[in-house]
Amino acid sequence: xxxxxxxxxxxxxxxxxxxxxxxxxxxxxxxxxxxxxxxxxxxxxxxxxxxxxxxxxxxxxxxxxxxxxxxxxxxxxxxxxxxxxxxxxxxxxxxxxxxxxxxxxxxxxxxxxxxxx
Amino acid sequence: xxxxxxxxxxxxxxxxxxxxxxxxxxxxxxxxxxxxxxxxxxxxxxxxxxxxxxxxxxxxxxxxxxxxxxxxxxxxxxxxxxxxxxxxxxxxxxxxxxxxxxxxxxxxxx
Numbered sequence: 001x002x003x004x005x006x007x008x009x010x011x012x013x014x015x016x017x018x019x020x021x022x023x024x025x026x027x028x029x030x031x032x033x034x035x036x037x038x039x040x041x042x043x044x045x046x047x048x049x050x051x052x053x054x055x056x057x058x059x060x061x062x063x064x065x066x067x068x069x070x071x072x073x074x075x076x077x078x079x080x081x082x083x084x085x086x087x088x089x090x091x092x093x094x095x096x097x098x099x100x101x102x103x104x105x106x107x108x109x110x111x112x113x114x115x116x117x
Numbered sequence: 118x119x120x121x122x123x124x125x126x127x128x129x130x131x132x133x134x135x136x137x138x139x140x141x142x143x144x145x146x147x148x149x150x151x152x153x154x155x156x157x158x159x160x161x162x163x164x165x166x167x168x169x170x171x172x173x174x175x176x177x178x179x180x181x182x183x184x185x186x187x188x189x190x191x192x193x194x195x196x197x198x199x200x201x202x203x204x205x206x207x208x209x210x211x212x213x214x215x216x217x218x219x220x221x222x223x224x225x226x227x
Binding site: 044 | 150152154158159160161162205207210213214215216217218219220
């Protein structure tokens with residue numbers, strides 16, 4: 001069974017610091033996503049990435065956030081200056097679908113728990 | 118953007134009973150996905166529905182997409198303790214933006 005991996009599993013940071021969350025999507029997948037989930041709440045879409053560029057982003061994904069695919073395998077989410085309200089679980093997801101964004105199976109990684117103090 | 122509302126928010130079920138969770142939208146949806154998230158875990162994709170009136174089954178789980186493509190349901194028969202978790206519906210637009218419902222948290226009593 002293919003899997004998405006994420007590192008670290010838990011990140012603790014001070015308010016105002018920069019963090020980079022890392023993801024390795026499934027190797028032949030084409031679409032990549034970041035979501036966040038505040039404890040006990042719903043999964044919130046942050047950004048989708050296809051063909052080396054952002055295809056869609058939510059209102060949450062402001063100038064403090066950026067994504068990169070620095071090489072052929074990693075997909076990163078950077079938060080430039082963390083705020084207390086950024087504390088959440090961050091999930092990376094990917095799917096294959098070579099025929100447009102109608103998904104087949106979207107695989108989620110195990111998540112990174114970000115705690116901002 | 119497309120929004121989906123889920124009811125109920127919580128569902129306490131006796132083991133062996135059936136239950137249904139619903140996902141509703143005020144607009145016509147192009148697709149619905151259902152996910153299960155175990156406590157402390159990550160969302161796991163269960164199914165996608167795209168056709169009006171579509172019904173799909175996975176063992177004890179039955180997924181339905183409404184005729185008007187504005188609602189969907191997940192029905193679980195003979196609930197087991199392994200069914201514990203939160204069930205989310207979600208919908209994606211043609212640009213790859215997904216909206217998740219608030220989820221139905223299911224607690225199973227043995």
